[in-house]
Amino acid sequence: MVGHQEQKMGWPACCCLCWCTILVCTVIYVPIFLFASYSDVSVTVDDASLGRLSLAASGNGTAFLAYNLSLTVAVRNGNVAIRAWRTAPLDAELRFRGRPFATVRLAGADDGEPGHRIRALRTVVYRVAAAAERAPVELGSDRVAEFARERVAGEFQLGLIVAGEFKYQAHRGRHSIRVSCPLKLSLSTSTAPAAFARVKCTEACEDDD
Numbered sequence: 439m440v441g442h443q444e445q446k447m448g449w450p451a452c453c454c455l456c457w458c459t460i461l462v463c464t465v466i467y468v469p470i471f472l473f474a475s476y477s478d479v480s481v482t483v484d485d486a487s488l489g490r491l492s493l494a495a496s497g498n499g500t501a502f503l504a505y506n507l508s509l510t511v512a513v514r515n516g517n518v519a520i521r522a523w524r525t526a527p528l529d530a531e532l533r534f535r536g537r538p539f540a541t542v543r544l545a546g547a548d549d550g551e552p553g554h555r556i557r558a559l560r561t562v563v564y565r566v567a568a569a570a571e572r573a574p575v576e577l578g579s580d581r582v583a584e585f586a587r588e589r590v591a592g593e594f595q596l597g598l599i600v601a602g603e604f605k606y607q608a609h610r611g612r613h614s615i616r617v618s619c620p621l622k623l624s625l626s627t628s629t630a631p632a633a634f635a636r637v638k639c640t641e642a643c644e645d646d647d
Contacts, residue, residue: 476520476606479556481617481639483598484563485510487631488623491594493585494572501577503539506569507532507623511544511600513564515556522556525612526603528564533597535584539575542568544600596621599642618642 489506511530515522527547532540544564545554556562577585588594598619605612617639624632 476517476609478613478615479522479604480514480516481600481615481619482512482514483509483619483621483637483639484512485636486621486623486634487626488594489626490569491589491623491625493577493582493589495577495582501575501582502572503534503575504571505532505540505573506567508567509542509565509598511564511566512561513556514561515558517558517606519558520609521558521607523605524554524556524602525605526614528600528602530566531599531601532568533599534575534577534594535581536597537575537577537581538599539573540568540570542566545602593622593624596623598639600639601642616642 485508487508489508490504491507492504493501494504495501509530513528524545525547528544530542530544531538532542544566547554585594598621599616600619601614601616603612603614618641619637619639621637623634626632
């Protein structure tokens with residue numbers, strides 16, 4: 439009669455097998471999880487300075503704004519493993535009570551331009567200045583009166599709409615963004631710069647003022 443001896447796996451071998459299984463699952467599934475979904479880039483206004491904002495109204499409802507301001511806009515890719523590419527110009531539109539009076543280009547669509555690619559967990563900062571002596575804007579009597587009130591108060595409430603288009607690594611298609619950034623700006627001078635609190639932009643609605 440031939441005897442049969444059952445051999446049991448020792449604790450070290452069992453522990454090693456468990457860790458190997460965990461490691462294999464991690465190597466396989468973590469990259470899938472990281473690349474399976476993504477979030478759009480986020481936009482903040484890190485700094486803004488208003489050197490001039492004055493209004494000349496006409497009798498036909500069209501007003502003219504003279505302005506001088508600078509903006510620092512940051513675009514962050516918060517994805518852990520996915521790069522983002524800018525595939526269209528990145529534009530910013532300035533508004534007073536929902537009425538646009540200026541458009542500035544933060545960045546073009548040229549793939550060779552610095553900042554067109556944003557690596558994972560990185561931020562690209564765009565700095566622009568805009569000025570005009572006589573920019574037409576349709577305000578109406580109510581908005582003209584509101585402009586006068588804000589001028590007396592010493593603080594203007596402006597809207598900034600940032601729009602662009604991005605492509606994300608390992609994902610097909612291009613994705614547009616359009617965000618709204620409410621700005622509260624006081625007039626600044628070289629000797630007395632006005633304080634500014636960083637603004638987080640949110641998805642824009644059609645009626646954003």
